[in-house]
Amino acid sequence: xxxxxxxxxxxxxxxxxxxxxxxxxxxxxxxxxxxxxxxxxxxxxxxxxxxxxxxxxxxxxxxxxxxxxxxxxxxxxxxxxxxxxxxxxxxxxxxxxxxxxxxxxxxxxxxxxxxxxxxxxxxxxxxxxxxxxxxxxxxxxxxxxxxxxxxxxxxxxxxxxxxxxxxxxxxxxxxxxxxxxxxxxxxxxxxxxxxxxxxxxxxxxxxxxxxxxxxxxxxxxxxxxxxxxxxxxxxxxxxxxxxxxxxxxxxxxxxxxxxxxxxxxxxxxxxxxxxxxxxxxxxxxxxxxxxxxxxxxxxxxxxxxxxxxxxxxxxxxxxxxxxxxxxxxxxxxxxxxxxxxxxxxxxxxxxxxxxxxxxxxxxxxxxxxxxxxxxxxxxxxxxxxxxxxxxxxxxxxxxxxxxxxxxxxxxxxxxxxxxxxxxxxxxxxxxxxxxxxxxxxxxxxxxxxxxxxxxxxxxxxxxxxxxxxxxxxxxxxxxxxxxxxxxxxxxxxxxxxxxxxxxxxxxxxxxxxxxxxxxxxxxxxxxxxxxxxxxxxxxxxxxxxxxxxxxxxxxxxxxxxxxxxxxxxxxxxxxxxxxxxxxxxxxxxxxxxxxxxxxxxxxxxxxxxxxxxxxxxxxxxxxxxxx
Amino acid sequence: xxxxxxxxxxxxxxxxxxxxxxxxxxxxxxxxxxxxxxxxxxxxxxxxxxxxxxxxxxxxxxxxxxxxxxxxxxxxxxxxxxxxxxxxxxxxxxxxxxxxxxxxxxxxx
Numbered sequence: 001x002x003x004x005x006x007x008x009x010x011x012x013x014x015x016x017x018x019x020x021x022x023x024x025x026x027x028x029x030x031x032x033x034x035x036x037x038x039x040x041x042x043x044x045x046x047x048x049x050x051x052x053x054x055x056x057x058x059x060x061x062x063x064x065x066x067x068x069x070x071x072x073x074x075x076x077x078x079x080x081x082x083x084x085x086x087x088x089x090x091x092x093x094x095x096x097x098x099x100x101x102x103x104x105x106x107x108x109x110x111x112x113x114x115x116x117x118x119x120x121x122x123x124x125x126x127x128x129x130x131x132x133x134x135x136x137x138x139x140x141x142x143x144x145x146x147x148x149x150x151x152x153x154x155x156x157x158x159x160x161x162x163x164x165x166x167x168x169x170x171x172x173x174x175x176x177x178x179x180x181x182x183x184x185x186x187x188x189x190x191x192x193x194x195x196x197x198x199x200x201x202x203x204x205x206x207x208x209x210x211x212x213x214x215x216x217x218x219x220x221x222x223x224x225x226x227x228x229x230x231x232x233x234x235x236x237x238x239x240x241x242x243x244x245x246x247x248x249x250x251x252x253x254x255x256x257x258x259x260x261x262x263x264x265x266x267x268x269x270x271x272x273x274x275x276x277x278x279x280x281x282x283x284x285x286x287x288x289x290x291x292x293x294x295x296x297x298x299x300x301x302x303x304x305x306x307x308x309x310x311x312x313x314x315x316x317x318x319x320x321x322x323x324x325x326x327x328x329x330x331x332x333x334x335x336x337x338x339x340x341x342x343x344x345x346x347x348x349x350x351x352x353x354x355x356x357x358x359x360x361x362x363x364x365x366x367x368x369x370x371x372x373x374x375x376x377x378x379x380x381x382x383x384x385x386x387x388x389x390x391x392x393x394x395x396x397x398x399x400x401x402x403x404x405x406x407x408x409x410x411x412x413x414x415x416x417x418x419x420x421x422x423x424x425x426x427x428x429x430x431x432x433x434x435x436x437x438x439x440x441x442x443x444x445x446x447x448x449x450x451x452x453x454x455x456x457x458x459x460x461x462x463x464x465x466x467x468x469x470x471x472x473x474x475x476x477x478x479x480x481x482x483x484x485x486x487x488x489x490x491x492x493x494x495x496x497x498x499x500x501x502x503x504x505x506x507x508x509x510x511x512x513x514x515x516x517x518x519x520x521x522x523x524x525x526x527x528x529x530x531x532x533x534x535x536x537x538x539x540x541x542x543x544x545x546x547x548x549x550x551x552x553x554x555x556x557x558x559x560x561x562x563x564x565x566x567x568x569x570x571x572x573x574x575x576x577x578x579x580x581x582x583x584x585x586x587x588x589x590x591x592x593x594x595x596x597x598x599x600x601x602x603x604x605x606x607x608x609x610x611x612x613x614x615x616x617x618x619x620x621x622x623x624x625x626x627x
Numbered sequence: 628x629x630x631x632x633x634x635x636x637x638x639x640x641x642x643x644x645x646x647x648x649x650x651x652x653x654x655x656x657x658x659x660x661x662x663x664x665x666x667x668x669x670x671x672x673x674x675x676x677x678x679x680x681x682x683x684x685x686x687x688x689x690x691x692x693x694x695x696x697x698x699x700x701x702x703x704x705x706x707x708x709x710x711x712x713x714x715x716x717x718x719x720x721x722x723x724x725x726x727x728x729x730x731x732x733x734x735x736x
Binding site for chain 2: 518519520522523524525526528529530532533534536537540541545548549552558560561608
């Protein structure tokens with residue numbers, strides 16, 4: 001039935017035009033091609049891959065930022081494996097932080113960290129952490145407070161402040177705490193509680209935890225290899241790929257995109273289609289719409305900000321410089337943010353065995369001092385800073401090049417949410433246009449989530465109705481996954497959570513039921529209610545026991561129960577005594593019940609607090625990867 | 628379920644008791660306590676009292692004032708278990724029932 005409607009739907013699709021040949025755009029073309037639908041992909045640049053491209057300079061290949069391949073979405077992983085086959089390598093990860101003339105393993109290793117920091121500094125780190133737990137900085141509204149409250153101010157100052165400010169170009173005191181909370185999700189509290197309670201049962205499963213922290217997958221010739229192969233595949237199947245093609249105008253009429261105008265090699269071309277998918281930066285998209293959008297929408301688009309990025313690539317006449325894949329540079333004395341050693345990602349990234357290619361990464365804003373520096377000045381700056389941190393002998397640098405990447409990161413500033421809502425509200429009225437990818441949606445999607453938005457966009461063209469904005473919004477995304485979780489259930493969960501019309505998925509239901517059980521198990525006892533109920537029942541027991549002995553009668557009525565009068569003054573085995581006993585027992589039962597409930601709540605609360613703190617501290621291990 | 632709502636739910640949730648289960652648990656515990664206490668005295672054997680007589684668990688024997696048929700003997704331990712279980716079950720279930728009524732009442736008003 002579904003297939004029949006898909007075929008019917010295909011008949012109404014004339015042509016799909018895709019703007020952008022990055023991971024999202026090419027995934028859309030690939031999925032359409034698999035469904036037997038050719039498309040036209042328009043790319044502004046001369047090469048494919050977008051942010052996940054691999055630049056080839058005289059045979060030396062390098063990424064625009066390192067792209068580890070990891071996903072919890074099996075549809076994405078399947079596509080990677082399908083495209084790359086044996087060219088998909090598994091690499092061991094080694095990365096360190098350079099700070100204060102020392103190298104710290106990252107993720108942190110305690111002995112190394114203590115050795116590098118020294119005993120006194122380590123003590124201060126612990127003291128600062130304790131202080132943050134007892135005297136948190138409130139209100140917790142900025143990134144610096146958010147991090148300090150979790151890890152202590154000293155660790156924040158040592159390891160997070162400088163690097164975060166280098167990456168985002170704004171003081172940590174101006175970055176919203178909400179961003180940190182969204183970006184650095186880690187395990188949910190419920191998941192952490194479940195893991196703790198099932199620790200014993202899961203000991204075998206824990207052994208098979210596969211962690212991106214320790215290893216990752218990577219194409220033999222860099223991420224660009226993936227997208228070059230996909231581009232070859234889609235063009236081979238009849239799709240069109242137009243490189244060096246800049247979208248000039250997007251004509252919208254009656255709530256539909258009618259055509260787009262592109263400039264290619266000085267010529268203007270018009271492309272029509274029944275469906276359009278855009279991964280171009282949202283700000284540019286809005287500016288190119290004809291007739292021009294309302295001023296409010298235009299202003300909202302102008303408010304969207306981006307962080308840009310440039311790589312100074314240096315070729316060095318040295319076989320092995322250092323063993324790391326990359327090194328974070330936290331030192332405030334240099335502008336350098338990160339150093340990639342591409343040879344350690346894949347040997348084949350470097351054509352000559354005796355040489356090394358380093359990527360020196362600088363975060364900047366388009367048009368600022370760094371961005372506008374000449375290539376030769378940037379190479380000199382790179383060499384100078386490399387020497388300063390002692391990573392290489394710059395006299396051995398034989399060549400270098402610079403690659404500038406505008407709009408590498410969408411900035412989540414205080415205006416972006418409102419601006420995004422305004423633009424989305426306008427674009428929702430354009431029925432045949434879907435936004436995908438990182439810049440296309442102005443959303444900090446990693447490669448896999450960008451691909452997932454494109455996969456769902458294609459499904460929508462084929463008749464489904466997925467909400468692309470739910471991708472990477474509700475799903476937990478952290479870099480630890482149990483191997484078993486890669487089963488299809490995970491895919492169903494991740495996909496169906498984006499589609500309102502799908503009935504409640506089994507996996508999600510099971511999870512929420514388990515969560516309900518956890519909530520019930522850890523819920524507080526109502527102290528007053530428990531005290532009253534224990535008081536009443538104890539009082540009834542004493543009352544009935546007294547009355548029972550009176551009814552039973554005998555020569556010495558209730559001689560033993562009467563001993564209660566030693567504690568309950570005025571008590572006797574009589575009707576009056578039964579009432580007095582009732583009152584006394586109610587009082588003591590109430591006190592006992594209240595204390596029991598109080599202590600039970602305190603111990604449960606302490607357990608939850610402990611799990612919460614452990615969860616927060618565990619996120620410290622790979623915190624920087626999320627920045 | 629997002630993380631914030633998880634925490635809010637955990638912090639705001641008030642436990643409801645399963646009266647039947649609570650009754651069963653308290654009943655079983657009380658029954659077992661009497662059963663073990665009785666058999667402990669049986670194993671220890673008769674002890675000399677102040678009057679120079681050998682008696683078996685004179686204090687626990689007082690339970691027979693309420694639990695007709697109970698004695699400090701193995702058979703008595705079984706009888707005591709039944710009584711203890713019955714009293715515990717009723718008491719526990721009553722505690723759970725009263726607790727739940729009060730919680731519902733307090734949530735309503």
